[in-house]
Amino acid sequence: MQAKLRFHQISKHFPGVQALDRVSFEVQGGRVHALIGENGAGKSTLLKILAGEYQADGGEFSIEGQARRFSSAADAIAAGVAIIHQELQYVPDLSVTENLMLGHLPHTAGFVRTGEAVRFVKERLRAMGVNLNPQARLRRLSVAQRQMAEICKALLRNAEIIALDEPTSSLSYRETQILFGLVRELRSHGKTLIYVSHRLDEIFELCDSCTIFRDGRVVTSYASLEGVSREALVRQMVGREISDIYNYRSRPLGDTRLVVKGVAGRRLPRPVSFSARRGEIVGFFGLVGAGRSELMRLICGADKKRTGEITLDGERLRIRSTGDAIRNGIVLCPEDRKEDGIVGIRSVSENINISCRRHALRWGLFCDSRQEARTADTFIRILRIRTPNRRQIIRYLSGGNQQKTILARWLAEPKLQVVIMDEPTRGIDIGAKNEIYQIIYQLAEQGCTVVIVSSELPEVLGISDRIVVMRQGQISGELLRQEADEEKVLHLALPVGEAAA
């Protein structure tokens, strides 16, 4: 059988980096083919070459045996190739119809024939089995629905090959299932899909075949995933044996330290209570929108509390701002690193010292730049932040290194008591994940209380001493490490009545 899509010896060089090194593999038509690999392994570069955004330095690819070379994104679209990027491209205040037909709206002397356009889109959506209101504005839709609209746009342009770049990174469990439904539907219509993801569970659930990238090379390409083990994939991705990336280390737990009692706010209307012990790692699991992030933001002063109190080591705290929380040793590594965590255009050093520099002032006013440089260099070394130097603009670093920088910011605080991490490893590759877990264990061993919020169930199960599950703004249950398993946790997390489904 002739391959639908065939890459042959594709190379791409950027100054200082061989992004792709003679990459060759095939994708069969009517299949879902996964591309996996750590960040920087070359998956995105390959997709960009396929989309006409980059040109390969060497090698070629062919579609149905015919060699192709796209010099622009328009070429790729015309040839039936569509890439759905992680960051979706849409106009939020236009309707589904307008977004789908952008540039091709039927018109008479410049006046859009809206009725005709809506009817056309409605019909096509029905044919694709997608349930979207053609007149809804994109802003009003959920992320999953917007993604679907994007996929439909590709289909309207008669795309035969559709590549999805980390499509589930911001989807909830249910939305993911809906997306998977659509992907399977497309496959059954004979479309070829390329699926890029970090989440191995999804790959096993959805994909037929798989290619593994490492350092710009293809390690292996599986024509079928049958009989392939998860461990084998991980080993080939990282190039070394990581038998258990969580590498859990048990440790003695201390007394109850953090007590959160009846905390509620505008986005978490019903009061929530829990407590955590010295040296304990508490994992918070729940579906997107279950109120976990909202609870954490209330605890560390990012949002205003309506009611409730927070006690640390028996002392009742007055937390009305993030500054109050930090002075009491309660810190947050936020969920959205780029928006809420780093100051992207400033240096690594500035991002580390932003909070702790207040402890090293001369005459109460002037920053101690030598001390700041020492702090930055120390943490760059011990957390192994991969950066040319402390003056590097932080947004050029990878997600894992940005996360480590935020951790460094808090580790530099002299009396750290409670570290709250919201989605600490989202979008971070396995190697860096492992390092971040090690830092978490070390923090706990030194007596810190660590609270982890994560949507990745294996992660929560893998690193927590105790798992707290939230559902619809309430804590629905708690499980100790020994008694927790996927089924029990999911049972607590899914809305009542849906657990069986």
Added chain:
Amino acid sequence: MKNAAVSEEKHKTTGLTDSGELGDWRRATLGFLSDYSLILIFVLLFVLLSFAVDHFFSVENMLGLALSVSQIGMVACTMMFCLASRDFDLSVGSTVAFSGVLCAMVLNATGSVWLAGASAVLCGALIGFVNGFIIAYLRINALITTLATMEIVRGLAFISSNGQAVGVSNEGFILFAGTSFLGVSLPIWVTVICFVVFGVLLNKTVYGRNTLAIGGNPEATRLAGINVEHNRIIIFLIQGAVAALAGVILASRITSGQPNAAQGFELNVISACVLGGVSLQGGRATISGVAIGVLIMGTAENVMNLLNIDAFYQYLVRGAILLLAVLVDQQKTRVVRD
């Protein structure tokens, strides 16, 4: 075009990690050129003008140039903080006028130069505080807020003076702006001191570092435990006070408080900052850049006056210089943007 930008960005990221591609000295030179391009351009311009334009390069003309930009220079220092924190202040021109009027009125009523100056500066600080409070706590866009206070304060200047210039006859006050030290007059000294003080504030204090962080990413800065609201209010408060001080000095120079003084002043100040490489998106500002920006504005005006260019045409030249400078800056930073 897009491709070029992307691969250039890639180059920038990776170029720093590997030393094989470009020679160290070459990279250092390039870095120096791009960091100090503004200063180099100004120095070149200055040397060129010194040879090309009669009477340009003389102590007398230099002092005149410096005096002509002294008010813009003072306020540009505080405007730099404002822009660096991703905010805006359009009310400074009105504050200059109102504080001049107020100063003249208090002076005529009490005869005390210090009382007059202090009340004007306090009033400016109050205007700034109101701006800051509305922007930080009531969360109204800075552009709208200061557009409103610009109108209101200008109105107050006209109301309090009945639309007439308030003449000053107090000898001490008139001498104030004329005092010189080491041959340089007081307004210039005040401006130089402003540049030094605000330069140190920006680079060496928590206030300055936090201002840049806020401009870079306000939400992340807040979550890092910084009191963003306080910082904002302080920026506007100082801005108001310095604008009022500029108003007092202006009133002393023109020996009256003019309610219609300093029209369009705010835009000149913002132009000077932008010329000096301050980013309107916040997070990027240097005091040396702002100083150069102010000097470029002053030099352009000075030279056009020396060459007897019609005032109407000077507007065209000023606009063109601003556009050109921003274009150059954008070419330079294109690789840095997303």
